[in-house]
Amino acid sequence: MAGRTRFNQSAWHAWRAGFRECAMLARGCEYGSTDAEAQARLEVWTLTGTGPYAEDAMRGARAGVAFAVDTPPDDGMWQNLNDPAWLARRYAASR
Numbered sequence: 369m370a371g372r373t374r375f376n377q378s379a380w381h382a383w384r385a386g387f388r389e390c391a392m393l394a395r396g397c398e399y400g401s402t403d404a405e406a407q408a409r410l411e412v413w414t415l416t417g418t419g420p421y422a423e424d425a426m427r428g429a430r431a432g433v434a435f436a437v438d439t440p441p442d443d444g445m446w447q448n449l450n451d452p453a454w455l456a457r458r459y460a461a462s463r
Contacts, residue, residue: 382421383459386413386428387435388449394436395446431462 376382390413393406401409413429439445448454 376419376421376425379421379424380456380459382425383428383431383462384455386425386430387432387455387458389413390429390432391436391446391449392432394433395439395441427462428459431458 376385390410393401393410393413396403396406410429410433414426414433417423417426435445
């Protein structure tokens with residue numbers, strides 16, 4: 369194992385993980401995934417969850433899908449997925 373990701377350590381971390389992962393899945397840029405695999409992952413992220421921050425992860429996931437639907441694949445806005453301040457503003461606005 370090279371590392372461990374604890375995306376559910378806080379409401380913020382759960383929301384951010386859901387947003388980023390689902391934006392990329394909905395865009396269609398997941399490494400080697402078929403459309404069916406991406407859709408299955410999107411359904412898990414947006415519809416199921418357990419634990420203290422499950423609702424935040426699902427809310428972020430749904431927001432990420434909406435972002436992908438509204439943003440053309442070649443738009444520079446996609447660079448913001450790596451901008452912590454931009455993500456924090458989106459998170460704050462979603463509360």
